[in-house]
Amino acid sequence: MTRYEQVAEELRRRIEHGLYRVGDRLPSIRALCQEFGVSVSTVQEAYRRLEDVALVESRPKSGFFVLPRQVPTQLPTMTRPAQRPLDVSQWDQVLAMVGSPGDETVLMLGGGIPDLESPTLKPLQRLLGGLHRGSGAQGYNYDPLAGSLELRRQVARLTTASGCLLHPDDILTTTGCQEALAIAIRALAGPGDVVAVDSPSFYGTLQILKANGLKALEIPTDPQTGISLEALELALEQWPIRAIQVTPTCNNPLGYTMPEAKKRELVRLAQRFDVAIIEDDVYGDLAYGLPRPRTLKSFDDDGRVLLCSSFSKTLMPGLRVGWIAPGRYRDRVAHMKYVSTGASATLPQLAVAAFVERGHYERHLREITRQYQRHRDILLGWIERWFPTGTAVSYPQGSFLLWLEMPAGIDCVDLNARLAASRIRIAPGSLFSASGKYRDCLRLNYAPRPTADTARAVRTVGETLSAMLDEERAWQASS
Amino acid sequence: MTRYEQVAEELRRRIEHGLYRVGDRLPSIRALCQEFGVSVSTVQEAYRRLEDVALVESRPKSGFFVLPRQVPTQLPTMTRPAQRPLDVSQWDQVLAMVGSPGDETVLMLGGGIPDLESPTLKPLQRLLGGLHRGSGAQGYNYDPLAGSLELRRQVARLTTASGCLLHPDDILTTTGCQEALAIAIRALAGPGDVVAVDSPSFYGTLQILKANGLKALEIPTDPQTGISLEALELALEQWPIRAIQVTPTCNNPLGYTMPEAKKRELVRLAQRFDVAIIEDDVYGDLAYGLPRPRTLKSFDDDGRVLLCSSFSKTLMPGLRVGWIAPGRYRDRVAHMKYVSTGASATLPQLAVAAFVERGHYERHLREITRQYQRHRDILLGWIERWFPTGTAVSYPQGSFLLWLEMPAGIDCVDLNARLAASRIRIAPGSLFSASGKYRDCLRLNYAPRPTADTARAVRTVGETLSAMLDEERAWQASS
Numbered sequence: 038m039t040r041y042e043q044v045a046e047e048l049r050r051r052i053e054h055g056l057y058r059v060g061d062r063l064p065s066i067r068a069l070c071q072e073f074g075v076s077v078s079t080v081q082e083a084y085r086r087l088e089d090v091a092l093v094e095s096r097p098k099s100g101f102f103v104l105p106r107q108v109p110t111q112l113p114t115m116t117r118p119a120q121r122p123l124d125v126s127q128w129d130q131v132l133a134m135v136g137s138p139g140d141e142t143v144l145m146l147g148g149g150i151p152d153l154e155s156p157t158l159k160p161l162q163r164l165l166g167g168l169h170r171g172s173g174a175q176g177y178n179y180d181p182l183a184g185s186l187e188l189r190r191q192v193a194r195l196t197t198a199s200g201c202l203l204h205p206d207d208i209l210t211t212t213g214c215q216e217a218l219a220i221a222i223r224a225l226a227g228p229g230d231v232v233a234v235d236s237p238s239f240y241g242t243l244q245i246l247k248a249n250g251l252k253a254l255e256i257p258t259d260p261q262t263g264i265s266l267e268a269l270e271l272a273l274e275q276w277p278i279r280a281i282q283v284t285p286t287c288n289n290p291l292g293y294t295m296p297e298a299k300k301r302e303l304v305r306l307a308q309r310f311d312v313a314i315i316e317d318d319v320y321g322d323l324a325y326g327l328p329r330p331r332t333l334k335s336f337d338d339d340g341r342v343l344l345c346s347s348f349s350k351t352l353m354p355g356l357r358v359g360w361i362a363p364g365r366y367r368d369r370v371a372h373m374k375y376v377s378t379g380a381s382a383t384l385p386q387l388a389v390a391a392f393v394e395r396g397h398y399e400r401h402l403r404e405i406t407r408q409y410q411r412h413r414d415i416l417l418g419w420i421e422r423w424f425p426t427g428t429a430v431s432y433p434q435g436s437f438l439l440w441l442e443m444p445a446g447i448d449c450v451d452l453n454a455r456l457a458a459s460r461i462r463i464a465p466g467s468l469f470s471a472s473g474k475y476r477d478c479l480r481l482n483y484a485p486r487p488t489a490d491t492a493r494a495v496r497t498v499g500e501t502l503s504a505m506l507d508e509e510r511a512w513q514a515s516s
Numbered sequence: 517m518t519r520y521e522q523v524a525e526e527l528r529r530r531i532e533h534g535l536y537r538v539g540d541r542l543p544s545i546r547a548l549c550q551e552f553g554v555s556v557s558t559v560q561e562a563y564r565r566l567e568d569v570a571l572v573e574s575r576p577k578s579g580f581f582v583l584p585r586q587v588p589t590q591l592p593t594m595t596r597p598a599q600r601p602l603d604v605s606q607w608d609q610v611l612a613m614v615g616s617p618g619d620e621t622v623l624m625l626g627g628g629i630p631d632l633e634s635p636t637l638k639p640l641q642r643l644l645g646g647l648h649r650g651s652g653a654q655g656y657n658y659d660p661l662a663g664s665l666e667l668r669r670q671v672a673r674l675t676t677a678s679g680c681l682l683h684p685d686d687i688l689t690t691t692g693c694q695e696a697l698a699i700a701i702r703a704l705a706g707p708g709d710v711v712a713v714d715s716p717s718f719y720g721t722l723q724i725l726k727a728n729g730l731k732a733l734e735i736p737t738d739p740q741t742g743i744s745l746e747a748l749e750l751a752l753e754q755w756p757i758r759a760i761q762v763t764p765t766c767n768n769p770l771g772y773t774m775p776e777a778k779k780r781e782l783v784r785l786a787q788r789f790d791v792a793i794i795e796d797d798v799y800g801d802l803a804y805g806l807p808r809p810r811t812l813k814s815f816d817d818d819g820r821v822l823l824c825s826s827f828s829k830t831l832m833p834g835l836r837v838g839w840i841a842p843g844r845y846r847d848r849v850a851h852m853k854y855v856s857t858g859a860s861a862t863l864p865q866l867a868v869a870a871f872v873e874r875g876h877y878e879r880h881l882r883e884i885t886r887q888y889q890r891h892r893d894i895l896l897g898w899i900e901r902w903f904p905t906g907t908a909v910s911y912p913q914g915s916f917l918l919w920l921e922m923p924a925g926i927d928c929v930d931l932n933a934r935l936a937a938s939r940i941r942i943a944p945g946s947l948f949s950a951s952g953k954y955r956d957c958l959r960l961n962y963a964p965r966p967t968a969d970t971a972r973a974v975r976t977v978g979e980t981l982s983a984m985l986d987e988e989r990a991w992q993a994s995s
Contacts, residue, residue: 128851131854132661132850132851132854135658135660135661135854135858135859136660136661136662141654150657150658153653153654153656153657154653158656162648162649162656163649165648166645166646166647166648166649167645169641169644169645169648170641170642170645174632174633175620175632176834177632177637177641177832177833177834177835178629178632178832178833178834179614179629179828179833179834180834181614181615182611182614182615183615212691212836212857212860212861213857213858213859215855215856215857215858216856216857216858219855219856219857223727227707227729228706228707241854241855241858244851244854244855245855247851247855248702248851248852248855250706349658353656353657354656354657354658354858354859355655355656355657355658355659355859355861355862355863356656356861357691357857357858357859357860357861371611372607372611372723372726372727373727375610375611375614375720375723376694376698376720376723376724376726376727377694377695377698377856377857378691378692378694378695378698378836378856378857379614379692379694379695379720379833379836380614380692380833380834380836381691381836382691382834382835382836382861382864383834384834385861
């Protein structure tokens, strides 16, 4: 952090903790120069940042004042998907999202991309460049099918933090978490089979079900504690479910982490019905609190959990370094991995292994989770300020994704169309449903450093939503 | 090439062209020193190399003499696979092959790895290292689903050499050719469907059929002109074939390139029966002759050919940079690509694109195909010398793979087991069949520079085969 960012951050914390209350006049520039031992321009810059993010306002000749938060935060409600197996649709919407993530003329407020500018990633870039300069032929050869042993050793070591005891041979590296999920699902189920999923659910997984002719059975999910075990149990009694696919830690898109006891109970339930669990843990290392939440895999005593993850959300998605610990399904998963891409790229695995081994990864996680937590609070502040009354918002315990549920009448696919003129795009909730439910919801990404530009964009989203609500109400009143 | 390699190469060429005949005494060391203007030790080293590869022998106090080739080369016969749709087996054998390609204690004589030591690859390593040093965040972000435009532009340009006219938008990049083949097959066919293949056929493709519950219909194939169109036509009349999968140029494992007229006819046949063709062209750029052979895709006027390739055989497999031109099946293939790995790694694509754009790729191909051609002739010499009479050998027109058909009674899976003690492994022919046929055949790789070690290893293979034949004959005589 630069000096002015530190000053801004300290003031933000004081506002957050109520030291300065809404409407209070904040200390003068001169007072802050003295307190922090910094220049006038540094304090001015700090105040400018707080203005940008709508925490304070400057009143001519009076100084800076704490702005009010508009409404108290309201959490989204328990989801109520259609509780029968469904074919998955929504590919057009997903394609619009993933077709061109690099279009720099569009501000992607809803994507799944982490912050790639973090200085704690620099050593990884150096390692990658160095390996390419120094590597012999072996580094450019096919990797063993299971992946590079160096990386699997480090992954095995990392997973102890989430309560696992894995041997490197229990792990296969993959081309991103997407390949891990795809081969897990294909190893377990074929056309017509039913997979139970938490709902809303990552669209990448839903599209795997679609591509394999599988049906999704979406289970009601609590925005704070995850998939309803009661509903899941009923579903297991009623339908021939081949696998349960969940993201129990730092859930995408809802942000919750399932309580430990509930995780244990979910594994027991799967054992009772003898069904496999595919655990997407790709955001798990981004939990804000310590200790690192346990995985379902850590409660798995008979190898039925296929733990899937990658370094795409913690480090860099463009490296495509993922992994899977497939438990008792290892042989089938290895076959699916072979036919899917042969081997994964060699040198990125070695670079990530060295990055982890030298302690850079843990250092990076400490920094980046602090940063994401700050960004979450800033984004929540913006939403409280600029979004219509009745907006419900998740309160993520990790990662960098926010889920919003809008008042009745809002259609977020329509919202995206309206935002196109402003070169802004959000992720409509319907992406996260097999059948396009949750059109009243949207996902926002707070990974990148908040700027005046993003503040303006979020404000535009909020104002567009308010306008849509007004139209909706006018239409209802007239009809 | 070093100086002594140049001298050795020139002598080899003269022997090849009959300037020095079998039993001839070769020029003295002194004479060659004068002719080439090199030192005594250089000529000695050159002769040592020719001895290593069994082209010449030194007789004490007499000089060097041209060694005889043992038997005239015999080509493998037309293949006769079971002409009904079969489930694919052989995964155990394939796994033994791909499980640990990097085991340096085993000499892999049968793998599919190109020469990674070629100096013409150095610029690619520099480009890769440089990109990692210099890249901004964008280089580490998710790539667009279709892949990087820079690479697709270069691929489109390269394919003009094989008679194609592709736009960058007609191409998607993939994680190696394996992913291209996997998503092509999955876009076209589902469990129970039948895919016709040339036979023998790349094991990676056969295993894709297995993983998807598809059946392989293996079509008789001529070792010099490829898949039998007569047999294919009968099969198309008899069975509900969903796709034809072939490797018509620099075939793996047989080494042939289908004649152009036959390629055209194959496309017409597919049109007549309205069936898609999956064309594996991964070795096509390694054809020895000019002009570059045309692809089936170049005769495809209604978009039914899905052209699959990669830079794994021409550059480095560990980069996992492949591509597909899926014709009219683009949308389904894009969906399969998305669910398979999301996006492919970004920076390797940019590095390969720059390597091609700057002319390094064409330069590399010129060098490496000359090298492979030399290696082919050396390996053929070894086989003529050390393998049992009755061995039939392919005569590849490109790439770096040789196919051998052994006299009756030889089992190459058994051969591999016997070679294990010598830390040598070949690729048994049964890998290349859905049902484990071709156990009397094997594939050898001649990509790496021939050394005394590889000569010894090939000799060991030949002698082991001779011993097996003797045992077999003794057993038959006694029974």
